[in-house]
Structures are given as structure tokens and as C-alpha cells.
């Protein structure tokens with residue numbers, strides 16, 4: 698079966714290419730090959746590739762920059778999804794975010810829970826979800842990181858090498874998720890011909906502070922960091938950002954796990970796997 702992976706230069710796009718099962722014939726396109734905001738370019742790409750399934754891993758993911766760049770964020774996160782649906786009669790697989798929720802829940806978010814995004818990024822991603830058809834597949838995930846990508850883990854490793862101390866918010870709770878595990882779940886859902894909305898996050902919850910502490914501990918243990926910087930827990934109000942973020946955005950992935958009949962992997966174990974890959978990249 699022919700699958701076109703769009704956004705192949707991003708961290709999830711790379712992970713999808715790295716984990717693609719041999720049963721699928723993969724073609725892929727990066728931003729340089731197709732600007733998703735250009736409806737004609739999208740039509741041409743899909744016409745040339747003639748895939749059965751399109752996986753869209755491209756997005757405007759700069760959460761703070763989106764607050765002052767709404768048009769560009771909407772073009773990629775929402776209008777491009779409409780362009781893809783318009784150009785492709787077969788299944789579209791779209792990747793969604795925990796940031797469509799406002800974080801006021803006192804239990805993990807279910808796929809059909811009400812969305813109430815706090816940020817432009819979250820709002821434009823929610824608008825993108827609204828373009829999907831019942832036959833399409835939406836996989837929402839959270840706090841994604843992959844080796845070689847731009848993400849919280851690689852930012853922390855840099856700050857821990859450069860700074861005398863690192864201050865990290867301890868009052869935003871979520872589930873860090875390894876891009877490779879997410880990609881494997883997407884391929885399994887595609888293999889099962891799943892449609893509708895599914896959640897996939899790694900098991901366990903953490904604050905960004907907890908995550909930073911684990912990153913330093915694991916990176917020190919495997920020799921990826923040769924010094925430790927004090928990590929100071931702070932409140933969100935003491936780390937002002939352009940975008941508001943949900944204080945609690947844990948996703949309930951149990952329906953996904955039940956359908957796939959596979960287990961959860963704890964985020965800390967997947968962090969170790971990612972750091973091993975990061976070390977191998979040098």
C-alpha cells in the first residue's frame with residue numbers, strides 16, 4: 698500500500714520514516730518539496746504520488762511565535778488540512794495536540810472531551826481537526842521529543858551544558874512522549890484501518906521540572922553530560938511566555954492501547970532510548 702508522509706523533515710516525520718513497516722511503500726515530502734499552504738502544490742504532490750493514505754506530520758509548532766504570527770500558523774495547522782482533504786479522496790492521518798485542551802480537567806483527557814484551546818497554536822490545531830472526515834484518523838499526542846529534533850530534551854541538554862542553573866516550571870503536568878513510539882503507534886493504527894480520534898502518550902505523568910530532572914540524571918549516567926546544573930522548580934507566573942499553556946494536559950490513551958492490544962511504555966524508559974540515539978548522533 699502506498700503511503701505519502703508529509704512533513705518528513707520534522708521530528709515525527711523522521712520517526713515515521715525510520716519505523717515504517719515494510720508492508721507499506723513510502724513516498725515523502727518535506728517543506729522544501731511542498732509548501733502545504735499552497736493548495737496547487739498540494740494537489741500536484743498528491744497527484745504525482747497517488748497514495749492510498751496520506752500522513753500529515755507537518756505543522757507550525759512554535760507555540761509562542763504563533764501568538765504574533767496567527768496567519769502563518771492557521772495556514773499550516775488548519776487551511777493546509779483543508780487543502781489535503783480537498784486533494785486526497787483516501788484516508789488522511791493527522792497528528793493532534795494536547796494543547797487543544799485548557800487543562801482544567803481533574804482526570805486524563807478522553808478523545809471526545811470538549812476542546813478549549815488557550816493558545817493560537819492550540820486553536821489553529823483544533824481548527825485543523827474540524828476539517829477531517831469520519832474516515833480520517835486523528836492521533837493526538839503530547840510533549841513530543843525525538844533524537845536530532847528541536848524539542849525540550851535537546852533544549853535542556855544545551856542549557857545544562859551552558860548555564861549555572863536551569864529554572865523550569867513545575868506546575869504544568871503532562872506526559873512526555875518519544876517520537877519513535879508515537880510513530881510505531883500511528884503505523885499500527887493505520888494497519889488496523891482505524892478511523893476517528895485516538896490518543897497516544899507515553900505512560901506516566903510529569904511536570905516539565907520532573908522531566909528536566911530526569912533528562913539530567915539519565916544524560917549524566919550515560920555520559921552525554923559531563924556536568925550537573927542545579928535545576929530550580931518555578932511557577933508558570935515566574936516564566937512569562939507569549940502563549941498560555943494548559944496546567945494539566947494528560948491524555949487518556951487506554952482506548953488506543955486496548956485496540957492495539959499492546960502495553961504502555963513509561964516516558965522515562967523512552968527518554969533513555971532517545972538519549973541513547975542522541976548520543977550516537979554525536
Ligand SMILES: NC(=O)C1=CN([C@@H]2O[C@H](COP(=O)(O)OP(=O)(O)OC[C@H]3O[C@@H](n4cnc5c(N)ncnc54)[C@H](OP(=O)(O)O)[C@@H]3O)[C@@H](O)[C@H]2O)C=CC1
Nearest residue numbers: 706707708709728732733755756758792793794838840841
Ligand atoms: N512537538 C510536540 O511536542 C508535539 C507535536 N504535535 C504534533 O505532531 C506533529 C509533528 O510535530 P513535530 O514533528 O514535533 O514538529 P516539527 O516542528 O519537528 O516538524 C514540523 C514540520 O512541519 C514542517 N512545516 C512547517 N510549515 C510547513 C509548510 N507550510 N509546508 C510544509 N511543511 C511545513 C516543518 O518544516 P520547517 O522545519 O522547515 O519549518 C517541519 O519539518 C504536528 O502536527 C504537531 O502539531 C502534537 C503534540 C506535541
Ligand SMILES: Cc1cn([C@H]2C[C@H](O)[C@@H](COP(=O)(O)OP(=O)(O)O[C@H]3O[C@@H](C)C(=O)[C@@H](O)[C@H]3O)O2)c(=O)[nH]c1=O
Nearest residue numbers: 758760794795796839840841849852864865866905936
Ligand atoms: C526552555 C524552558 C522552558 N520552560 C517551560 C516553558 C513551557 O511552559 C514548558 C515547555 O517549554 P517548550 O517551549 O520547550 O515546549 P512547548 O513548545 O510548550 O511544547 C509544546 O509543543 C507543542 C508543539 C505541543 O503540541 C505540546 O504538546 C508541547 O510539547 O517549559 C521552562 O520553565 N524553563 C526553560 O528553560
